[in-house]
Amino acid sequence: MSKINYPFSFREKVHKLTKKMATQHLKLPIEGGKFYHIYKSASIGDHIFFTPGNYAFFLRKMDLIIGDMVDLMAFCLLPNHFHLFFRAREVITIKEEYVDHPVEIGHFIGEGLRKLFAVYSANLTKQEGIADPLLDNNFSRIFIPNDDIARQMIVYIHQNSQFHNVTDNFTNYPHSSYPLMMGKHKTLIDKDSIMTLFADMQTFIDLHQQPTDWGSLHEYLIES
Template sequence: MSALNLQPHKLYHIYNRGNNREAIFYSPENYRYFLTKLRRYLTPHLRILAWCLMPNHFHLLVQVRERADLPRCSIDLRLLLSSYTRAIQSQYGRTGSLFQQHTKAKELDNNEYALACFCYIHQNPLRAELVREPAQWVWSSYQDYAGLRSGTLCDRAAAIEVLNLPTEAAQIA
């Protein structure tokens, strides 16, 4: 995986999917374990504004912290994915790559585009016909913004400010 080439204060849509579009999450425990790793490895460098874990891919909307150690951030993303891969390989007797080789980080260069990305991330389970309402998918930050859960992975205050989101949960849902 190449360096992400992130810049402080900027917003990015970071995503990757399973190699050959195969599943990367097989059980609720897998989703939870990935979120634990995400918190450990990426939150020191990035403010997570939105996230969604799908059966065969993931999406993150992030803002790079002012004093982020950017070379270390790329290393930590590799560690996140490789340690998660090793756990899945061990648990399910798999071999080979779990994720596609290159994780993408697309810069969101204006607030309108960033807000569209925020909505896109939360609508992913609906588009994939996994649920009828975004609130039904527990593996995204949608429930946190809709006031249905009090998750702490997202920096909701930063998202509200940066994306100009409504402060009332009912207006987001």
């Protein structure tokens, strides 16, 4: 795949748009059966992830804590922030009891994400010897209203490492879900749901070879 080049002036424009919107989505309730873009950055300092082991630890805990409540469809973990994209499930099980009310499901997912941040932050504080946690309980989230925007959001999240100049080829970036889609083995992402959105693997690959359509997508991006 050829490198997707984003001019500096274009990056600045995108950052201004997304920074303006980020604070508007800290308290948006999550509901079962809907798509969500989740964004989180360090509350203090410049980094969330310091070592390869940090990325692996975060993903393991994420799968353990919220893996049974969401269909994870994309993620990209960068040194100072991360993006998740998932569909909240319509039915979940809590303490052997079925929960099918959309608001209740959203409550449990939100609590799960806060637990994930607390567990990860405690581990990182121990590792780095930092007195204050790097992650607080707040996180930005935005509802994604339809399949078309969902497809674009998945592409955007996968391209994010290249957009931020963390890598010159996002397809090889190890801390995103794109390489997992290329593999044959079962992973923490829901490949079946992703293929329902993209129809087939070739369509998935072809759409990732195009720059993000910022004009139609910018209102769904949340970066501080």
